Amino acid sequence: MTMLRLTWLLLAKDVRIAARSREVLGFMLLFAMLCVVVFAFGFLREGQAAQDQVPGVLWVTLLFTGTVGLLRLFAPEEEAGNLDLVARTLSGTAPLFWSKAALQLLFSGIVTAFLLPIVAVFFDASLFGLEWIALALALGLIGQAALGTLAAALLAQVRLREALLPLVLYPLLAPLVLGGVKVTALALTRAPYSAFSGWIELMLAFDAVVVVLSPWLFARVTD
Amino acid sequence: MSANTANLPTRLLAGLGAGTLLCIAALGWVFFVTPADENLGIVQKIFYFHVGTAFGMLLCLCAASAAALIDLMAPNDTIDAAGQACTEVGMVFALGVLTSGPLWARKSWGTWWTWEPRLTLTLLVLLIAIAVMVLRSMAAEAQTGRRIGNALAVLAAPVAYLIHIAVQKWGGTHPQVIQGGGIQSSDMRIAFWGSVLALLTLGFSLVALRMRGIRLEQRMAHLRLDLSALELQRARRGVSNDANAT
Numbered sequence: 513m514t515m516l517r518l519t520w521l522l523l524a525k526d527v528r529i530a531a532r533s534r535e536v537l538g539f540m541l542l543f544a545m546l547c548v549v550v551f552a553f554g555f556l557r558e559g560q561a562a563q564d565q566v567p568g569v570l571w572v573t574l575l576f577t578g579t580v581g582l583l584r585l586f587a588p589e590e591e592a593g594n595l596d597l598v599a600r601t602l603s604g605t606a607p608l609f610w611s612k613a614a615l616q617l618l619f620s621g622i623v624t625a626f627l628l629p630i631v632a633v634f635f636d637a638s639l640f641g642l643e644w645i646a647l648a649l650a651l652g653l654i655g656q657a658a659l660g661t662l663a664a665a666l667l668a669q670v671r672l673r674e675a676l677l678p679l680v681l682y683p684l685l686a687p688l689v690l691g692g693v694k695v696t697a698l699a700l701t702r703a704p705y706s707a708f709s710g711w712i713e714l715m716l717a718f719d720a721v722v723v724v725l726s727p728w729l730f731a732r733v734t735d
Numbered sequence: 736m737s738a739n740t741a742n743l744p745t746r747l748l749a750g751l752g753a754g755t756l757l758c759i760a761a762l763g764w765v766f767f768v769t770p771a772d773e774n775l776g777i778v779q780k781i782f783y784f785h786v787g788t789a790f791g792m793l794l795c796l797c798a799a800s801a802a803a804l805i806d807l808m809a810p811n812d813t814i815d816a817a818g819q820a821c822t823e824v825g826m827v828f829a830l831g832v833l834t835s836g837p838l839w840a841r842k843s844w845g846t847w848w849t850w851e852p853r854l855t856l857t858l859l860v861l862l863i864a865i866a867v868m869v870l871r872s873m874a875a876e877a878q879t880g881r882r883i884g885n886a887l888a889v890l891a892a893p894v895a896y897l898i899h900i901a902v903q904k905w906g907g908t909h910p911q912v913i914q915g916g917g918i919q920s921s922d923m924r925i926a927f928w929g930s931v932l933a934l935l936t937l938g939f940s941l942v943a944l945r946m947r948g949i950r951l952e953q954r955m956a957h958l959r960l961d962l963s964a965l966e967l968q969r970a971r972r973g974v975s976n977d978a979n980a981t
């Protein structure tokens with residue numbers, strides 16, 4: 513079987529498990545909702561939102577919500593105690609890595625689609641029709657999924673992982689969050705592409721680094 | 736092996752002594768010989784130690800990341816000990832930078848903390864170094880901890896470079912002392928490079944000291960394994976002897 517086929521089979525298995533229990537995605541959506549409400553408590557003044565709060569609310573919510581999904585990413589294998597076995601496919605550990613990263617990307621994509629209208633309504637922002645925000649979100653979610661899958665795998669073998677995942681993940685994701693916030697803020701003011709092209713390039717470079725390095729390191733920690 | 740380890744403490748003590756004496760000498764030079772800065776006054780003297788500490792931090796953490804990569808590709812106890820020692824000493828240096836930086840910033844920029852590129856980078860790098868160490872110590876088995884800590888340390892190097900670019904685009908100003916010609920006299924130059932030399936000597940000796948400690952811990956772990964294997968063997972032999980006797 514080819515690597516792609518194996519990846520697809522593993523992803524289909526995880527999607528089926530997720531569709532049956534609906535735990536993880538449901539909890540991520542609820543958590544995203546809660547985040548926005550809590551940010552509203554913190555940031556709204558007399559019920560009014562300032563435009564410059566929107567990028568921060570959006571990206572920090574995505575960062576936090578991604579963590580919720582990542583903590584449960586390897587849960588099916590851990591509960592069955594067969595992570596080592598599933599990792600050893602005929603094509604090495606790559607299919608497991610890519611299927612998990614794709615699953616995380618799928619979940620966080622759904623969360624984003626749900627989150628955007630909520631933020632737009634609650635914080636009175638017009639986030640739609642802005643292709644650069646969509647591109648920044650795509651780059652951010654891809655980077656978070658690739659790096660996050662590695663981090664989740666590292667923490668699968670560790671105590672206190674709920675506390676440790678943010679410690680591992682948040683400092684490393686700084687370029688994506690900074691870039692995402694900047695691009696979103698500038699795109700909201702209808703700034704020309706040249707105003708934030710550097711940030712897009714930086715996010716692209718970050719994604720390139722983690723997409724190459726994470727699966728390589730994943731193979732070395734799951735073998 | 737035994738001759739080597741027997742020699743080490745003397746060399747280590749010499750290194751630590753030299754580092755300490757150099758630091759004291761550099762302090763003396765900085766405070767009694769070097770003139771105060773024309774614009775910033777006496778607070779500028781923090782700079783001599785601030786920059787040396789930052790150099791030490793960069794060297795240690797780069798070395799730690801390189802050691803992690805080597806150990807991940809071809810496991811080697813000595814390299815692993817060096818990597819751990821560098822991470823720990825690099826963390827101490829990072830704490831030094833984050834203590835001396837705000838002290839200086841308070842006087843020269845009028846605020847304890849700004850989200851200025853190099854401060855932000857140092858803070859994030861310190862957090863990543865802490866993450867590497869905590870991850871390592873929280874693993875159920877030492878070998879697992881070693882692998883996952885190494886993996887994170889390897890990833891940290893290119894990502895830290897991107898963080899560096901990101902915070903530079905995002906942040907504000909940092910005194911460009913070396914590039915901008917802020918060193919005004921040869922006394923200052925001697926104070927600067929003398930402090931750098933003193934701090935790096937001390938840092939290098941601290942790394943060697945910690946490396947020795949970690950090597951001893953590794954040997955202890957190996958000996959314990961050998962011992963439990965021996966005990967198991969003896970217990971088995973005891974059982975078979977008892978069986979023969981009856």
